[in-house]
Amino acid sequence: MEAASIPAQAALKRTRRRLDRLGDRGLYLLTGLAAFLSVAIVAAIAWQVIDKALPAIRHFGISFVWHSTWNPVTDVYGAREYLIGTLVTSFGAVLIAAPLSIAIGLFLSELAPPAVRGPIGSLVDMLAAVPSVVIGLWGIYVLLPVVHDHLEPWLHTAFGWIPLFGKPSPAGVFPAMLVLAIMATPIISSICRELFVSVPGDLEEAAIGLGATRWETVRGVVIPAVKGGVVAAIILGLGRALGEAIAVTQVIGNGVPIRLSLFQPGTTLASQLANQYSSQITPLSTASLIYLGLILLVITFTTNFIAQRIVHRFDKQRHS
Amino acid sequence: MNGELSLRATGSARRRLLRNRTAEISMVLAALVALAVLAILVGSVLVRALPALNLDLITKGPATDAFGRVTGGIAPAIVGSLMLVAIAAAIAIPIGVLTAVWVSEFAPKRLADQVKLYLDVLNGFPSIVIGIFVFGLAVKAKVPVVGIGHHQSAWAGGFALSIIMLPFIARTTMEVLALVPNHLREASYALGVSKWRTVLSIVLPTALGGIVTGTTLAVARAAGETAPLLFVCTYASATVTWDPSQPVSSIPFTIFSYSENADQHAHEQAWAAAFLLIAFVLVSSLTSRYFLDRSRRKLGQVG
Numbered sequence: 025m026e027a028a029s030i031p032a033q034a035a036l037k038r039t040r041r042r043l044d045r046l047g048d049r050g051l052y053l054l055t056g057l058a059a060f061l062s063v064a065i066v067a068a069i070a071w072q073v074i075d076k077a078l079p080a081i082r083h084f085g086i087s088f089v090w091h092s093t094w095n096p097v098t099d100v101y102g103a104r105e106y107l108i109g110t111l112v113t114s115f116g117a118v119l120i121a122a123p124l125s126i127a128i129g130l131f132l133s134e135l136a137p138p139a140v141r142g143p144i145g146s147l148v149d150m151l152a153a154v155p156s157v158v159i160g161l162w163g164i165y166v167l168l169p170v171v172h173d174h175l176e177p178w179l180h181t182a183f184g185w186i187p188l189f190g191k192p193s194p195a196g197v198f199p200a201m202l203v204l205a206i207m208a209t210p211i212i213s214s215i216c217r218e219l220f221v222s223v224p225g226d227l228e229e230a231a232i233g234l235g236a237t238r239w240e241t242v243r244g245v246v247i248p249a250v251k252g253g254v255v256a257a258i259i260l261g262l263g264r265a266l267g268e269a270i271a272v273t274q275v276i277g278n279g280v281p282i283r284l285s286l287f288q289p290g291t292t293l294a295s296q297l298a299n300q301y302s303s304q305i306t307p308l309s310t311a312s313l314i315y316l317g318l319i320l321l322v323i324t325f326t327t328n329f330i331a332q333r334i335v336h337r338f339d340k341q342r343h344s
Numbered sequence: 345m346n347g348e349l350s351l352r353a354t355g356s357a358r359r360r361l362l363r364n365r366t367a368e369i370s371m372v373l374a375a376l377v378a379l380a381v382l383a384i385l386v387g388s389v390l391v392r393a394l395p396a397l398n399l400d401l402i403t404k405g406p407a408t409d410a411f412g413r414v415t416g417g418i419a420p421a422i423v424g425s426l427m428l429v430a431i432a433a434a435i436a437i438p439i440g441v442l443t444a445v446w447v448s449e450f451a452p453k454r455l456a457d458q459v460k461l462y463l464d465v466l467n468g469f470p471s472i473v474i475g476i477f478v479f480g481l482a483v484k485a486k487v488p489v490v491g492i493g494h495h496q497s498a499w500a501g502g503f504a505l506s507i508i509m510l511p512f513i514a515r516t517t518m519e520v521l522a523l524v525p526n527h528l529r530e531a532s533y534a535l536g537v538s539k540w541r542t543v544l545s546i547v548l549p550t551a552l553g554g555i556v557t558g559t560t561l562a563v564a565r566a567a568g569e570t571a572p573l574l575f576v577c578t579y580a581s582a583t584v585t586w587d588p589s590q591p592v593s594s595i596p597f598t599i600f601s602y603s604e605n606a607d608q609h610a611h612e613q614a615w616a617a618a619f620l621l622i623a624f625v626l627v628s629s630l631t632s633r634y635f636l637d638r639s640r641r642k643l644g645q646v647g
Contacts, residue, residue, distance in 0.1 A: 044538035051540040052450050058442030059451070062514060063462045065507060069469065069477040076480040127374030135371050146633060148378050153629045154385060155568025157596045158618045161603045165611065166388050206381055213378070237364035260468070267470025269571045270596075274603055294571075297472050301574040317476045321469070328468035332461055 070321065077318045080311035088315055092281065094296075096303075101312035103293070103319055105280045110292040110320070112282070113197055113272065114265040117204030121265075122258045125209050129216030130242060145217065152210035160274030163203045164195075168275060171199050176287050190285025195277030197290040203271045208261035215257035219250040219338070256334035263327045267320065269294035293320040386622065393619035396612035402620075405582045406598075406613075414602070414610040418617050420584045424498065424592030428577070429567050431502025431588060432509055437559055440513030447514075448521040449543055460518070467511035472571040478504040479575035496591040501577030508569055509562040516558025516636075520551040523643040553639035557632035564628045568621055570596035595621050 074081075080088065084101065091102025132145050176192035183189040223246050231241040247254065269292075277289025278299050291299075293316045300313055353361050404417035443463075447456045482500040524547050532542040548555075573594055580593035595617050602614035 044540070047540035048538055051445075051543060055442045055446030055450060058439045059446040059459050061439055062443045062466070062510060063459055065510070066462050066466050066469075068481075069466075069474065069507075072477045072480040073473060076476070124374050124377065127371045128378055131371035131375045135368060136375070144375060144379065146630070147382060148375070149633075150626060150629070151378060151382050151385075153564065153568075153625055154382075155570070155596060155621055155625060157568065157570045157599045157603075158389065158622055159385070161599055161614055161618055162385050162388060164603055165392070166384070209378060237360055239364040239367035240360070242367070263468045267468075267472070269470065269472040269574075270600060274600075294470055294472050297476070298571060298574055301475075302578070314476055314480070317470075317473050321473050324468060324470050324473075325465065328465050329461075332464045332468070335464075336457065336461060 070325075073314060073318050073321055077311055077315040079308060080315040081318075083308060084312070084315075088312070089319065094280065096306070096309055099306055099308050101309065101315075103316055105282050106291050106293045106296045106316060107319065109197070109276070109282050109290040110266055110294065110323070112286075112290070113200045113204055113276070113292055114262055116197070116201035116286070117208055117265045118258060118262045120201060120205040121208040121212055121261055124205070125212035125257070125261070126216055126247075126254065128209070128213040129220055130246075132213075132217045133220035134238065134242060134246070145214070148210050149214055150210075151206065152214075156207065156268060156271040157274075159203055159206060160271035163199060163271060163275040167202065168195060168199055171202065180287075187284045188286050190283070190287050193277070193285075193287045193289065195275055195289055196285075196287045197276060197282070198286040200272045200276040200290070200292075201286070203275055204265040204268055207268060207271065208265050211264055212257045212261040215260065215335070216254055219253040219257070220246055223249045250338070252334050253338045256331040256338070259327050259331035260335070263324050263331065266327065267294055267324050269298040273298040293317070386626075389615060389618050389622055392612070392615040396609075396616035397619065401613070401616050405584065407582070412607075414605065414607050414613060418593075418595065418598050418613060420580065420582060421593040421595045421598040421617065422620070423584045423586065424577075424580065425567060425594045425596075427498050427586070427588060427592055428502045428505055428573070428594055429563055431498060432505035432566050433559070433563055435503060435506035436509035436513055436562065440510050440559075440562075441517050441555060443510075443514045444517035444521055445543060445548070448518050449539075449547065460515070463511040463514050466507070467515070470571070471508055471569055472574065474504055474507050475572040475575040477507070478572070483576055496577050496579055498577060498588040498590065498592045501573050501592065501594070502588070504572035504576050505566040505569060508572060509566045512562040512565060513559055516561065517551070517555050520554030520558065520639070520643070521547065523554070523640060524550045525643070550643070554636055554643070557636040557639065560628050560632035561636075564625045564632075568596055568625050570594075570600050573597055 080101065084091070088101065088103055089107065090104050091100075092104040093100050093102050094105070095101070128148060132141055132148075136144060172192050172194050176189075176198065179189045180192060227245050227249065228241050231245045232238075236244060272292055273295040276291060276295055278291050278295060279289030280291055282288075282290040297313060297317055297320075352358075401417040402422060403419055405420050406414060406418065407416035409415045443459065447459050451459065478500050482503065483496055528546055528550060529542055532546045533539075537546075573596070577591050577594070578597055579591045581590070585592060599614045599617045599621070602610040602617070605611070605614075
């Protein structure tokens with residue numbers, strides 16, 4: 025009886041081992057394939073966008089980037105107005121969002137009583153979860169009237185001598201900046217908070233021990249310790265602002281050419297895409313529209329890549 | 345004068361304290377501004393949604409009355425959104441979770457870092473560009489992809505949303521898998537259990553709570569996306585369809601098109617749709633965040 029069971033057990037062991045080897049290899053291949061797909065999709069997106077923009081690239085060349093006409097009648101297109109619009113709105117938004125976000129990050133990491141840190145932090149993160157189309161809807165019917173009736177006239181009387189602050193207008197670049205700032209703030213502030221929390225407590229205690237006030241500790245120790253990370257956080261916020269299409273379309277007024285006054289309507293690369301998606305008249309106009317998307321992709325890829333490299337380096341530093 | 349020592353700060357100390365106070369107050373103000381914006385946003389959606397919040401909204405399709413005003417409801421959009429998100433989740437969850445398993449269990453460190461970097465870059469892609477990608481791949485394809493064909497469809501829309509979800513699911517799953525304590529894996533190996541069985545019956549079940557909540561967050565995010573759908577899934581009929589090879593309406597797109605409509609009734613419906621969307625997104629992300637934190641804490645205690 026016992027003697028007979030031994031070969032059977034050995035055979036069982038052998039099949040188990042074979043099954044395990046198969047399972048290990050199978051899971052490795054399956055998961056590896058998934059990982060490959062995840063990375064390949066980045067390349068596939070780039071390839072598709074370039075491929076579909078090709079007719080416009082061939083026709084207009086690189087000068088498309090700085091030509092200002094967009095005329096479906098003569099079938100001549102250029103990206104300049106949209107490119108300027110994208111850069112102006114995004115940088116303006118970050119100019120508003122960055123100081124605000126750093127202050128929120130500092131409040132949540134240094135100042136707030138521990139009991140409220142979690143709840144307030146999650147509420148600020150909630151702001152990032154609000155869909156952009158809802159922010160845009162709110163922008164049209166709540167934000168725009170307030171900006172037009174109160175904020176813009178006030179800025180115009182106070183700083184009207186600067187051409188940037190011209191006559192108030194119902195929709196324009198300035199409200200687009202505000203909307204983008206609302207969207208960028210939770211991104212920047214949540215990264216900043218994590219960075220500030222990661223600064224070793226003994227560094228801060230040493231500064232306080234030397235008699236520094238809280239602000240001096242922040243200025244002299246906390247911010248310098250994570251300066252690169254804060255810059256990366258701001259660039260990530262910028263990336264978010266550069267690529268936003270829907271909410272911007274809803275409040276920017278979609279007008280070309282872009283004017284010197286921030287209160288006048290403008291257009292961005294993304295908002296032009298969101299606005300023209302249904303009006304592709306000629307093959308060349310479709311390709312030109314996708315060319316705009318390609319320019320947008322190049323800009324956001326570069327900014328994100330740089331920022332992510334910095335963030336990843338910080339992560340590694342913290343873990344080692 | 346009378347020999348008493350004053351504790352009141354003077355001169356430069358006073359200036360320093362004043363500056364410190366100013367800085368502290370502006371930090372508090374910044375946090376208050378963010379909270380106020382959130383409160384005003386959610387509050388105004390709530391208030392303005394009320395006139396159109398009724399049963400018709402979720403049971404009827406859009407229609408116009410004799411005066412050309414928008415009436416009816418957004419039922420096709422609700423069904424469409426459900427369908428798009430279901431398709432997206434069915435594509436993105438397996439690929440995202442498997443990618444995370446490869447990165448945290450199998451991959452050499454260098455490659456793992458690369459995959460993480462590219463996932464983060466993908467996460468930062470403008471969502472409208474992802475719409476263009478799917479437009480080029482499935483809608484305007486030279487060779488029609490089987491079943492997707494040459495036109496807009498819910499398949500194409502769901503695929504676009506799955507690309508939005510993918511990096512999110514993969515990254516949160518990685519985070520949770522990294523929290524699974526190593527001694528659980530080692531205990532399993534010590535018992536002679538092979539790697540694949542360890543992954544399937546020890547690692548993944550331990551991390552399941554975190555994976556589910558991470559996925560919910562991704563679904564909530566994708567449900568609110570409009571931009572990727574613009575090029576691939578917008579020419580929808582006004583009636584409810586369950587056929588994924590046809591283009592379907594969606595809640596975000598309905599809000600977008602109604603918000604630019606001149607009709608007052610369309611605005612009311614847009615606000616009501618926004619209310620439904622925001623309620624879904626905020627409730628699901630709040631609860632899943634709560635559970636994510638809890639499962640993180642639990643895993644932290646085990647380790």
